Amino acid sequence: MTRICILFGYCTILSLVISKSSADQTPVTFTFKEFQYKDSPKNEMTFREFETACEQSSACNHMSGLSRTRCVRECVSPSCYRELYQVDPLEDGEIDVRLNSFKGCFIQRSGRTRN
Structure with a gap:
């Protein structure tokens, strides 16, 4: 899981959902005000x-x-x-x-x- 903070105090959490094949990996983004x-x-x-x-x-x-x-x-x-x-x-x-x-x-x- 990687945390990226951008301007105005908003952060994004990026993670990968791990599945059986790499083609099934879907990035999940979560943003909240920091x-x-x-x-x-x-x-x-x-x-x-x-x-x-x-x-x-x-x-x-x-x-x-x-x-x-x-x-x-x-x-x-x-x-x-x-x-x-x-x-x-x-x-x-x-x-x-x-x-x-x-x-x-x-x-x-x-x-x-x-x-």
């Missing part, structure tokens, strides 16, 4: 505070697995969830390449940008 996220202790602490509160909320605490992950992300930031996951929700076994963009969106929209 928000810059600075991985700092303060940003992580801020995100984790909201994530923990959502995990403990009555809306999400009875769920498990992927349903819980989706619920918690939507609880943390409904607008960021809509922008990054609504059209193409996380699937079982998917590596979440959008998580850092989600965190960046959350930090930016919460007005808690920290260095």
Whole structure:
């Protein structure tokens, strides 16, 4: 899987579906908006505070697995969830390449940008 980021913060994930014959290989392209996220202790602490509160909320605490992950992300930031996951929700076994963009969106929209 190859990640290509182009202008305006949009990223494309390219991968090949491997099949029995090389003629059957179909490229799969996935594009999402990328928000810059600075991985700092303060940003992580801020995100984790909201994530923990959502995990403990009555809306999400009875769920498990992927349903819980989706619920918690939507609880943390409904607008960021809509922008990054609504059209193409996380699937079982998917590596979440959008998580850092989600965190960046959350930090930016919460007005808690920290260095």
